[in-house]
Amino acid sequence: MxxxxxxxxxxxxxxxxxxxxxxxxxxxxxxxxxxxxxxxxxxxxxxxxxxxxxxxxxxxxxxxxxxxxxxxxxxxxxxxxxxxxxxxxxxxxxxxxxxxxxxxxxxxxxxxxxxxxxxxxxxxxxxxxxxxxxxxxxxxxxxxxxxxxxxxxxGTSPEPAPPMEGRLLRVIVDSLWVYNRPDWNARYTTVSRNEVFTIAEQLTVNGSRMYRLKSGLYITANPSYVQLI
Structure with a gap:
């Protein structure tokens, strides 16, 4: 570099x-x-x-x-x-x-x-x-x-995460918060089990991963709550 x-x-x-x-x-x-x-x-x-x-x-x-x-x-x-x-x-x-x-x-x-x-x-x-x-x-x-x-x-570092743009995710819990900005306190509304969204990018916010969605909203990337499909 x-x-x-x-x-x-x-x-x-x-x-x-x-x-x-x-x-x-x-x-x-x-x-x-x-x-x-x-x-x-x-x-x-x-x-x-x-x-x-x-x-x-x-x-x-x-x-x-x-x-x-x-x-x-x-x-x-x-x-x-x-x-x-x-x-x-x-x-x-x-x-x-x-x-x-x-x-x-x-x-x-x-x-x-x-x-x-x-x-x-x-x-x-x-x-x-x-x-x-x-x-x-x-x-x-x-x-x-x-x-x-x-x-x-x-002298090592993890391989950079693969691009997430265009990947789909499915909600795998009954109810899950989404956010209107990359801030865990910025709760906007909830989404339901089996709803599917398109990822725009992956972020790290306060040490935890979050996805920005094509819709402009944000959602956790925790695999306990969402699943890549």
Whole structure:
């Protein structure tokens, strides 16, 4: 995977140009599920007025096709609180709903391994944003963080999930909630046993899989409730 460079201008207020000797790598997720919220979009964002107003910056954004570097690895970014900023490189993984998160995860693993090798950072120093500040980030990876670290250590990652677009699913319980957005709290209505729906894509929401349906609604991907046909 190519690591492109598209640096924040030195004149921007969110590029402090403070020297960094990184001892850690901090893994984040963008928390932006909007269509098109990929690495290119975040490269534009981090150079813009809103990022400067919020005083945020980080080193690399990675999606399912590429990684883009925003800061030199010897400069501090503002992404993980005072202690995290002073000690770590910040990596943001994209979670856009029109992307392939399992592939973005695999690309992040490759990037972390590369940086560990180039910067002599050990596996025990690959940490989450939560490690520094308590924030629930990276939200999708936290429930399986030990698996992520194992994959980094071993240089492996699960095969990306096969495309789900166009697949059919059947409800296999008497009543099941569907949602009007990718949020487990956004209950919309219920559907019934044996109803069939067409999948548009598979998402991971707070560590659990969900399908976006062609209708625009969302439904659990838990095989205890739905069955692919």
């Amino acid at each position: 190519e690591l492109k460079q598209d640096f924040i201008p030195q004149s921007n207020s969110n590029r402090p140009q403070t020297a960094l000797r990184p001892t850690h790598i901090t893994v984040h997720e963008t928390a932006n599920t909007s269509n098109g919220a990929n690495a290119e979009m975040h490269a534009r964002y981090v150079k813009g007025a809103d990022a400067q107003a919020r005083q945020v910056s980080w080193h690399v954004t990675v999606d399912d096709t590429q990684a883009i570097q925003h800061l030199p690895f010897n400069e501090v970014g503002w992404h993980a609180g005072a202690n995290g900023n002073r000690q770590s490189i910040g990596i943001e993984i994209c979670v856009n709903r029109d992307g392939n998160f399992p592939q973005a995860r695999a690309n992040a693993i490759s990037l972390v391994r590369r940086l560990m090798n180039e910067l002599s950072i050990g596996i025990n120093s690959v940490v989450t944003h939560q490690h520094w500040t308590g924030k629930n980030c990276p939200a999708n990876l936290l429930p399986s963080w030990n698996e992520f670290i194992t994959d980094v250590r071993e």
